[in-house]
Amino acid sequence: MEVAGHRRRWSKEAVVGTLLLLVCMFNAALLNDxxxxxxxxxxxxxxxxxxxxxxxxxxxxxxxxxxxxxxxxxxxxxxxxxxxxxxxxxxxxxxxxxxxxxxxxxxxxxxxxxxxICRCEDGYYNFKIDSETFECRKCTQCRPDEKEKQICTPEKNTRCECLENFYKVKNKCEPCRKCIAECKHFCASPTQKNVPDGREVINAIAGCVVGILILFALGILITFKVTKKCTENHLNPSSEPSGVSPDSCEHVLICEELSENPSLKAVPQSPLREQEQPNLPDCVPLEINIPELIYTVLDLVHVQQVKQLVRSLGVKDIEIEQAELDHRLCREAHYQMLRVWAESGSHAGGGVRGGMLHRPLLQDLLDKLRDMHLGRAAEELETKYGIQ
CATH class of the missing domain: 2.10.50.10 (Tumor Necrosis Factor Receptor, subunit A, domain 2)
Known part of the structure; x- marks a missing residue:
């Protein structure tokens, strides 16, 4: 009986010890894992x-x-x-x-x-769409009835607010015309209901005055430009350049017979006298107006070749330079150079005599034009003045 009871107690203790061992091993495994x-x-x-x-x-x-x-x-x-x-x-x-x-x-x-790191260029600001995406939008411009409360930066748009005596209505600034809650500062007294808006009247008058002044200035400018253009494009060949009197009556006579008979003199003919005396003797030389001749030459010869022509005709460089100094416009300077040539003939004895120009001086001009390969200009002069 004792042996059996001892075996029964040992069996229970063995089972409990085994269970405890298994629990410890399981916990260690969990910790290690x-x-x-x-x-x-x-x-x-x-x-x-x-x-x-x-x-x-x-x-x-x-x-x-x-x-x-x-x-x-x-x-x-x-x-x-x-x-x-x-x-x-x-x-x-x-x-x-x-x-x-x-x-x-x-x-x-x-x-x-x-x-x-990117930023928006000047005049644009960063409009964030989400945490990673943004869009550069143009900075808002305040309207005439608004003022800037905050300037536009690359990170923030412009902030505008209404001008004094204006209030915001549906994102639009309206002027204070009545004593409402938004316009209390504009009201003279709590009982005043309507306040005359003198600012609008002043602005309207100022706008009209500025508009009139602008129109007046534009009128003066347009008139000046049109007058200048017309003057340049409609120069009368008979008009004199600066330094030449329009009342002077100088003529060039081309007549070979004049060298044989110096007593012959040409009288300036008006259109009326030409009609009264249509049949002139053959010995009467052809009469040409000096400015008309010079302007004809200037019309036929390119402006870049005029100085070469007058040099070939014997005009000195100092006289060319003096003409350019005396006259601001290129055409007037070239006119003066050719005038020096025409007048130099009277001093040389073969050009102008008593207001008349011998054929050799004009012939020299025609020869020089042909030497410069300007034969067409020479032919035009011969046709105009009946030179055969």
Whole structure:
């Protein structure tokens, strides 16, 4: 009986001990299997249950650390990529490109540890669509009845507010004309209901005055330009340049017989006298107005060839320079150069005599024109003045 009871107690103790052993082994297994569940902020937990350090900004992950106290293998981001946070990612992020189509300009270039920073160009502001996307929109211009409360910046749009004595109604500024709640500061007294708006009258008068002044100034300017244009385009060939009196009556006589008979003199003929005496003797020489001849030459010879022509006719450089100094307009200066040539003939004895010009002087002009390959101009002069 005692042996049986002893065996029964031993069996119970063995079972309890076995259960306790199994519980302890199970708990140890759970603890070993779980490992450390958290790591410091700058570390991460590997699949092997080891806390490894993260890669710094500008670097990307290559290989886990191989044990406690060892470092993670990292490598710098390639060009055009970046990481701006501590990480254990095998990839860097691609740098952003500023979009000129969206009115963006680069404020700071992309670096290995920082993405490109773009901003809106001047006159535009950043309108955020979401945390990653924004749009550059044109800065708002305050209306005439508004004033700027805050200027436009690349980050914020313009802020406008109504001018004094105006109030906002449906996003529009209305003038204070009645003693309403928004216009109490404009009212002279609480009982006053209508306040005359003298500002509008003053603005209207000022606008009318400015408009009249502008129209007057435009009228003067247009009149001046039209007059100047007409003067340049309608120069009368018989008109004298500066320094030549319009009342002077100088004529050039071309007549070969004059050299044989100096007593012959030509009298200036008016159109009326020509009609009264249509049949002149053959010995009466042809009479030509000096300014008309000179202007005809200027019309036929290119402006860049006039100085070459007068030099070939014997006009000195000092006389050419003096003509250019005396006359601002090129045509007037060229006129004076040819006039010097015409008058020099009287001093040489073969050109102008008693107000008449011998054929040799005009013939010299025609020869010089042909020497300069201006035969057409010479033919025009011969046709105009009946030279055979």
């Amino acid at each position: 779980a490992g450390p569940r958290t790591c410091p902020n700058e570390d991460y937990l590997t699949e092997d249950g080891i806390c490894c350090n993260k890669c710094h900004q500008g670097y990307k992950f290559v290989e886990n650390c191989r044990g406690v106290g060892l470092r993670t293998t990292c490598t710098p981001c390639p060009d055009g990529q970046y990481t701006d946070q501590m990480n254990f990612s095998p990839n860097c992020r691609r740098c952003r490109r500023c979009k000129t189509s969206n009115r963006e300009v680069e404020e700071s270039p992309c670096r290995k540890n920082q993405n490109t």
